[in-house]
Amino acid sequence: MTISIDPQKTNNESLQPKGWLRYFSFSLDHKVIGIQYLVCGFLFYLIGGTLASAIRIELASPMSDFMPRDVYNQVLTLHGTIMIFLWIVPVVNGAFGNYLIPFYVGARDMAFPRLNAVAFWLIPPSGLMLVASYFVEGAAQAGWTAYPPLSITTPQSGQIIWILSVLLLGGSSIFGGINFIATIIKLRRPGLKLMQLPMYCWAMLGTSLLVVLSTPVLAGTLILLSFDIIANTGFFNPVLGGNVVVYQHLFWFYSHPAVYIMVLPAFGLVSEILPVHARKPLFGYTTMVFSIMGIVVLGLVVWAHHMFTSGTPPWMRLFFTIATAFIAVPTGIKFFNWVATLWGGKISINSAMLFSCGFIINFVFGGITGVALAQVPFDIHVHDTYFVVAHFHYIVYGGTVFIIFSSIYHWFPKVIGKMLNEKLGILHFIITFIGFNLCFAPQHWLGLNGMPRRVAEYDPQFQFVNQISSLGALLMAISTIPFLINVFLSVRNGKNAGDNPWNALTPEWLTSSPPPVENWEGEAPLVEEPYGYGKEISEQK
Amino acid sequence: MLNKKIYLILIISLVFAISFWIGFNVNLLPAEASINAPIYDELFKILFIIGLIIFIGMTIAVIYSLFMFRKRNDQIGDGIALEGNLSLEIVWTIIPSIIVLLIGLYSYNIYDRMGGMKELNHNHEMMSSNTEKIWAGISQTSDNEIAINNLSIEVSAMQFAFLFNYPKGNFISGELHVPVDQKVSMRMESKDVIHAFWVPEFRIKQDIIPGQPTILNFTPTKVGKYPIICAELCGPYHGGMRASIIVEEESDYNEWFNKNKKPEVNL
Numbered sequence: 001m002t003i004s005i006d007p008q009k010t011n012n013e014s015l016q017p018k019g020w021l022r023y024f025s026f027s028l029d030h031k032v033i034g035i036q037y038l039v040c041g042f043l044f045y046l047i048g049g050t051l052a053s054a055i056r057i058e059l060a061s062p063m064s065d066f067m068p069r070d071v072y073n074q075v076l077t078l079h080g081t082i083m084i085f086l087w088i089v090p091v092v093n094g095a096f097g098n099y100l101i102p103f104y105v106g107a108r109d110m111a112f113p114r115l116n117a118v119a120f121w122l123i124p125p126s127g128l129m130l131v132a133s134y135f136v137e138g139a140a141q142a143g144w145t146a147y148p149p150l151s152i153t154t155p156q157s158g159q160i161i162w163i164l165s166v167l168l169l170g171g172s173s174i175f176g177g178i179n180f181i182a183t184i185i186k187l188r189r190p191g192l193k194l195m196q197l198p199m200y201c202w203a204m205l206g207t208s209l210l211v212v213l214s215t216p217v218l219a220g221t222l223i224l225l226s227f228d229i230i231a232n233t234g235f236f237n238p239v240l241g242g243n244v245v246v247y248q249h250l251f252w253f254y255s256h257p258a259v260y261i262m263v264l265p266a267f268g269l270v271s272e273i274l275p276v277h278a279r280k281p282l283f284g285y286t287t288m289v290f291s292i293m294g295i296v297v298l299g300l301v302v303w304a305h306h307m308f309t310s311g312t313p314p315w316m317r318l319f320f321t322i323a324t325a326f327i328a329v330p331t332g333i334k335f336f337n338w339v340a341t342l343w344g345g346k347i348s349i350n351s352a353m354l355f356s357c358g359f360i361i362n363f364v365f366g367g368i369t370g371v372a373l374a375q376v377p378f379d380i381h382v383h384d385t386y387f388v389v390a391h392f393h394y395i396v397y398g399g400t401v402f403i404i405f406s407s408i409y410h411w412f413p414k415v416i417g418k419m420l421n422e423k424l425g426i427l428h429f430i431i432t433f434i435g436f437n438l439c440f441a442p443q444h445w446l447g448l449n450g451m452p453r454r455v456a457e458y459d460p461q462f463q464f465v466n467q468i469s470s471l472g473a474l475l476m477a478i479s480t481i482p483f484l485i486n487v488f489l490s491v492r493n494g495k496n497a498g499d500n501p502w503n504a505l506t507p508e509w510l511t512s513s514p515p516p517v518e519n520w521e522g523e524a525p526l527v528e529e530p531y532g533y534g535k536e537i538s539e540q541k
Numbered sequence: 542m543l544n545k546k547i548y549l550i551l552i553i554s555l556v557f558a559i560s561f562w563i564g565f566n567v568n569l570l571p572a573e574a575s576i577n578a579p580i581y582d583e584l585f586k587i588l589f590i591i592g593l594i595i596f597i598g599m600t601i602a603v604i605y606s607l608f609m610f611r612k613r614n615d616q617i618g619d620g621i622a623l624e625g626n627l628s629l630e631i632v633w634t635i636i637p638s639i640i641v642l643l644i645g646l647y648s649y650n651i652y653d654r655m656g657g658m659k660e661l662n663h664n665h666e667m668m669s670s671n672t673e674k675i676w677a678g679i680s681q682t683s684d685n686e687i688a689i690n691n692l693s694i695e696v697s698a699m700q701f702a703f704l705f706n707y708p709k710g711n712f713i714s715g716e717l718h719v720p721v722d723q724k725v726s727m728r729m730e731s732k733d734v735i736h737a738f739w740v741p742e743f744r745i746k747q748d749i750i751p752g753q754p755t756i757l758n759f760t761p762t763k764v765g766k767y768p769i770i771c772a773e774l775c776g777p778y779h780g781g782m783r784a785s786i787i788v789e790e791e792s793d794y795n796e797w798f799n800k801n802k803k804p805e806v807n808l
Contacts, residue, residue, distance in 0.1 A: 069777035143774045149751060150734040150775060238752030244735060245750065278610070279619035287630045309737060309772075310748045311755060314657055318649060325641045332637045333630065335599065340629070342606035345620035349611055357603050364599045368592035371641070375648035377584055377655055381744040384737060384772040449571045450741035452772040455780030459768070534622030 026121065028113035029517060033120050034099030035415065037090050038408075040120075044086035044127055049477060051079040056439075056473035059466050064456040072456040073141035074134060074158070080144030081162065084258065085169040086127045088400050092265035093211075094120065094176055096407055097204050099415070100272075101180060103508035103515075104198045106189025106524035111182035119175035126168035133161035143454060145255070148236040148247050152228050159229055163222045170215045170222075173261075177211030180204050189524050195289070198506050198530045199282060202289050203268025206296040210257040210264075213300065218254035221247065245311040252303035260299040262396055263363075264292060266403035267334055270356050273403075273410045274338055276504040277353040278345030281531040284337040291330030298327045308379045317376045324374035331367060335360060351425030355406030358433050362398025366391055369444065384454075387447025390440045398436055405432070405483070412487075413501045417513040418494030424486040428479055435475025442468050506530045556597050564590035574763040574788065575743035577655050582744075584651045591640065656758065692719060696729040698736035698749040700775055701782040710802040717786040720794035721764050730754045737772035740786055748773055761788040 022032055023039070054075050058066040067075070098116065102109055110116045133139045140162035142151035151159050184197070184205050225247065227233040234240025236247040275282045282288065304312055304320040338360060347353060369391040372378050382388060405428070412420050442465045451462050458466070500509040507527045511520050529535070564586055573579050610620070694717070695706040705717045719725050729738060731751040738757060739746040747757040771782035789797070
């Protein structure tokens with residue numbers, strides 16, 4: 001693929017700021033946009049994390065004593081919305097997708113660079129708007145699910161700003177999805193076959209299909225909800241004959257695939273990281289591709305498992321039980337394949353590897369409770385309790401966020417050209433792993449024994465276990481400190497990394513670190529075996 | 542080679558033994574106080590044991606790999622160039638499929654025993670036609686089983702309280718009193734936002750939805766006082782939205798019922 005040089009573009013480039021200032025510009029370079037996504041997402045992660053700490057402080061005592069009750073509901077709504085729409089989705093898709101996909105397909109940029117920049121620049125204003133809604137009349141307080149009629153009856157300005165913000169973020173996500181599909185399908189370097197692509201491309205292809213198929217449904221639903229709030233229509237308002245259960249179907253038609261939008265890219269990233277540090281080919285490439293696509297298909301037909309205690313007829317409960325439980329099969333294949341990738345390797349125990357292995361252990365745990373939750377009779381007892389809170393944090397934090405950190409340790413030398421400090425990295429892993437499990441493992445017990453989610457006050461018999469959980473949250477908050485110190489120190493005086501410190505074979509490592517503006521000085525290399533570890537040596541012999 | 546196989550079999554049986562031991566000896570659940578509860582706990586135990594086997598097995602595999610296959614300082618080069626093993630991959634596709642299918646069938650059986658698959662029906666003399674749309678809850682009664690002496694209660698939920706209407710006694714109570722070992726049939730409706738009726742000791746939960754009645758039937762088996770908890774975010778005081786269910790001997794229940802009963806007003 002040759003990119004015709006547009007004279008206007010070259011002019012623009014000379015006008016574009018150089019150095020760190022370019023990260024604040026409307027840059028069209030996919031690498032700059034990727035870093036913009038990552039840093040912006042991380043800042044929102046700090047805000048969302050602060051809100052999480054506020055929740056855990058409130059829950060350290062059984063009374064509602066740390067903040068007013070309606071503020072507590074605003075905090076939990078903002079925590080969920082920020083972590084999902086402003087941290088995990090933009091970072092695993094936007095940040096790593098933008099940075100890596102053009103390298104992996106052998107292109108000089110994404111298919112639609114301007115659309116790409118627009119997609120990113122929608123995020124900061126909508127995020128700021130969401131946070132600022134707190135100072136208007138109070139933020140949204142109906143939870144990130146915004147179930148009507150609660151979302152219709154709570155203060156309107158906060159809810160409307162929440163809807164606008166999520167619509168913009170959904171738009172950004174759709175633009176990104178279209179861009180990734182076009183780039184992976186159409187911008188591949190001549191001679192590069194689909195089945196030779198690194199696994200992250202397949203994960204992003206599957207994820208982007210889910211984004212494009214399901215996000216518009218959320219957008220439509222939220223527009224109808226906003227009509228109910230500001231124009232007194234009755235789509236979901238029971239007083240006017242509306243149906244509240246229909247909203248739940250429409251909402252979860254997006255929001256269950258959203259879970260895969262958050263974890264499939266992480267599955268892709270870990271498939272890039274493990275082979276490099278274990279010095280072994282990725283085990284079972286073909287089955288990995290098929291299991292990603294299996295998850296995409298199944299992921300679209302499982303949404304009603306979020307509604308087992310809602311208004312659902314028995315046949316529907318049964319169908320969604322079986323469909324949901326079967327997602328465990330393709331997911332299980334991937335985990336067995338990753339362990340098989342480790343088996344017999346020559347594993348470097350470094351921060352990237354440790355976070356990836358932490359991911360495997362946490363996610364297997366979250367996956368097992370997920371299969372249990374898929375069973376209607378099991379779910380009826382624990383639905384909407386802390387058991388569910390624990391389960392999905394094992395998936396999105398223990399799973400995806402661990403992989404985000406693993407990826408930062410893995411690709412930092414590529415982006416900056418310097419190494420992160422390994423001792424601080426391992427310290428970061430240890431505190432995060434202990435803090436995370438201390439925070440969320442006890443919550444399973446809380447849910448089983450009678451603590452519902454989204455409460456500011458609870459039965460005093462649960463105080464001790466809640467305090468353990470809050471202690472874990474404190475450790476998680478502390479764990480960001482060595483990470484931030486590490487990043488700041490390493491950007492300034494990190495050890496020089498060279499172009500390919502891990503001796504990796506995927507294409508992004510076959511150029512300089514940091515890479516030049518259009519990725520390669522000459523033509524893009526043709527990488528037919530991105531995981532061909534162990535082969536060169538036998539050939540040399 | 543033979544040695545390795547023996548070790549493998551030994552480790553696998555140890556994992557199974559530990560999982561079974563934990564599954565049978567560690568109780569994570571609250572007291573059992575309805576006929577649903579022991580059925581639920583049976584399912585929980587099976588899922589817990591299977592989950593433990595998989596979790597412990599995978600954790601051992603990851604930690605063992607990290608330890609055994611770590612790169613020693615004197616080593617250079619890569620690991621073995623193993624790109625896959627079709628028969629192994631088929632095995633770990635088919636075995637999980639079978640496990641998932643068996644769990645699904647088993648939980649269908651459990652759900653059926655809880656009454657989840659039965660025709661939803663509700664016996665209320667006061668209540669209207671069969672054409673009313675009623676949404677699912679757990680039902681332990683079938684058409685034939687519904688007896689006149691079934692206790693029928695109308696539940697209404699609002700921000701932030703439950704009200705229990707006893708149509709036969711023509712009174713409303715803020716506490717739910719039920720006699721032990723008798724079927725209770727509840728028709729629930731919300732006055733404002735979505736709430737949920739949850740009694741952890743009974744292992745039952747059902748959302749209470751505005752504009753759409755839901756049904757929940759259960760049979761308490763143990764005398765005592767248990768919490769009723771709202772499990773659906775319903776506003777600022779959601780955490781405080783609790784009530785009590787008091788399961789008592791039939792004589793105590795009748796005494797309470799007669800004390801509260803109001804004469805019927807004929808219009």
